[in-house]
Amino acid sequence: LLYLVRSASRVPWGMETDVARELGERQRAKTAELRKSGICLHHWRAAAQHLSYAVYDVASNSELHDLLKSLPLYPYSTAEVVPLVTPS
Amino acid sequence: LLYLVRSASRVPWGMETDVARELGERQRAKTAELRKSGICLHHWRAAAQHLSYAVYDVASNSELHDLLKSLPLYPYSTAEVVPLVTPS
Amino acid sequence: LLYLVRSASRVPWGMETDVARELGERQRAKTAELRKSGICLHHWRAAAQHLSYAVYDVASNSELHDLLKSLPLYPYSTAEVVPLVTPS
Amino acid sequence: LLYLVRSASRVPWGMETDVARELGERQRAKTAELRKSGICLHHWRAAAQHLSYAVYDVASNSELHDLLKSLPLYPYSTAEVVPLVTPS
């Protein structure tokens, strides 16, 4: 099952620089892992915007939910989830 | 897999009364069928608004897509599709 | 009387971790209680979004109001309330 | 049970003048009837806008739905329905 996830993430102003940097690094590590495992098929940034697009291939809505909740930036993200179909 | 579908349907002004009535009847028949088959778990109307909510239980995004495309009012509907998970 | 309640909840950044965790636990306990009592007929999360949908069966608008105001996350929630009817 | 109904109505351009006038008259007659019966407690127009506000006192969501669907301008209206409670 394919899903497009459009997510806008912003670390809140006031978070200490060290904490924010570490969050960013853990997010990148986790994302790279999902890419390698084949769960995240595509991952792009919208040029010059605080916005990313990813396409996930998962077995169920629950798997998608658990997966995105495990991302370090999840508490600071607003996501839009679009279930996709491949045109025949 | 559960999905919430919020859809707003309006027959275009100018469509002949007979055609519109027949469309409405075919939509109700099809919807009743989906309810009986267990594919459509819930179906509600928003009171006094041209808006309905339904929860579908299907095996994939594609099954949901094919199913909703087969509804007679699909060409005159705007839908929002929300993949659901059940809180543990 | 059936109502669909779509609510987005977010604990404010800056709230201490302990306080936030305890709030979450009390919310889950209260929600489970409402499910068991039959007042909350359905409760879903939108996959990978900070958003939930619930359907309540109550005797009046006031009962719905009092009930949702008693939820621990009410002060941090934005809700949309849709009165429902069952299509005949 | 009290409900606030905010509705925007516009007869489509292209509808013949006679038909539109008759619709308007039937809508006024029906509205006056609801006012007299005590079902519609209040009815106002937003000054200089194609918009009206009404407060209904009904026994259920279904009664509200059936009542508003019976209004002649229902097919040409967009309504927002707000369940109300009286502050203690």
Next chain:
Amino acid sequence: LLYLVRSASRVPWGMETDVARELGERQRAKTAELRKSGICLHHWRAAAQHLSYAVYDVASNSELHDLLKSLPLYPYSTAEVVPLVTPS
């Protein structure tokens, strides 16, 4: 002159609990006073939302302005003001 005022009020997170509670009490006292004086004809809460609707009967726009500015929650409110007319 009748006006519908739809207002959303939220005490900012971070305000001390005592201050917030006192604000709420003063708001309720002031509102009750306006109801008794006949200036505020109706006052409702939208069920389960941080939102209220009120109808005021005042002699001028300025009277409405001074009155609403005197409410304790005014600095934390966002209001929409709709001048009303009574259909003949």
Next chain:
Amino acid sequence: LLYLVRSASRVPWGMETDVARELGERQRAKTAELRKSGICLHHWRAAAQHLSYAVYDVASNSELHDLLKSLPLYPYSTAEVVPLVTPS
């Protein structure tokens, strides 16, 4: 009592050129009349947009409503009405 009225008017595509031109002329005549009578204090167009702003000085919400309803382009307009006060 002062009111700012922001209105967007568009003659529907399909209206015959002669009818549209006559409507425009009647609208201008009526507007000029309101300006001369002192009821319409100010009247501006937003440069290069299908949008106008006017400030009316009337005795009541009803007078404003009747006045704007009498404008020939009223059926093709969407208005926003803002009750004004003069800062002391």
Next chain:
Amino acid sequence: LLYLVRSASRVPWGMETDVARELGERQRAKTAELRKSGICLHHWRAAAQHLSYAVYDVASNSELHDLLKSLPLYPYSTAEVVPLVTPS
């Protein structure tokens, strides 16, 4: 050249009361000055909303920009600027 400026201003919660009061006083003084000089032709408040409307008569876009930037509440304002023309 005439411009309509619609601006919403709010002093951030957390600013000390003394600082906020002084800002308000300086804003009123500056505004009164612009009114007297003939640069600000009109200045209104939207009744019961945190919103004001002003019409400026300036020689250029730059003059308008410099003028509004010099207002004490500029950093806490969100403005919409509409270039106006006078209907012939």
Next chain:
Amino acid sequence: LLYLVRSASRVPWGMETDVARELGERQRAKTAELRKSGICLHHWRAAAQHLSYAVYDVASNSELHDLLKSLPLYPYSTAEVVPLVTPS
């Protein structure tokens, strides 16, 4: 004086192909003329969208208004007009 004009234009469905094509040609001719005269400094299309951006250098709001009203697609356009200043 510089202005950014963002405009979305669409010929209404139902307009005869010949009429639409001729409108497009007249629009292009007029636009080219404004570019050559130095009144329109820049003119771009948003790639793959029914949207264009232009920067005009005119002596007044009225000149901008008259100029844009003279464009053949003006009746089928929705424009946003932003007065610009050059940062020093």
Next chain:
Amino acid sequence: LLYLVRSASRVPWGMETDVARELGERQRAKTAELRKSGICLHHWRAAAQHLSYAVYDVASNSELHDLLKSLPLYPYSTAEVVPLVTPS
């Protein structure tokens, strides 16, 4: 260069069935061609919505523009174009 194009297409009500069907077939043929040529890397439908997402790999903004303008449904589409970058 990668671009995400989100486009909503709807054949206008009133277009004859034969014309609409032929448009749809030509759109599918053209899209398949772009997929085979490697210009369109991905093409998905949002399940049960009148909405599609595609990722194009082109040499310039102009190439993207010319390509999308050549699609048969372009006149009946509203597109959002997002320039993408691949996270390093």
Next chain:
Amino acid sequence: LLYLVRSASRVPWGMETDVARELGERQRAKTAELRKSGICLHHWRAAAQHLSYAVYDVASNSELHDLLKSLPLYPYSTAEVVPLVTPS
């Protein structure tokens, strides 16, 4: 390749005045540098609004992304990026 970038920047309330001023100066220095190098073709401020428009000429989406990310106010900005084409 040309891109229009519309960006709204606001230093968060609470940032110390010295830090904010230094940020502003570094932003202006960097912007001036981009103007001189020919990468930023145009740069305007919307009069009296916290908003700027710039047109960039870059070789790729990635170059645009890296360039805007290097601006000191990037973390406090919300940008809209429009790929442009020049009408033939």
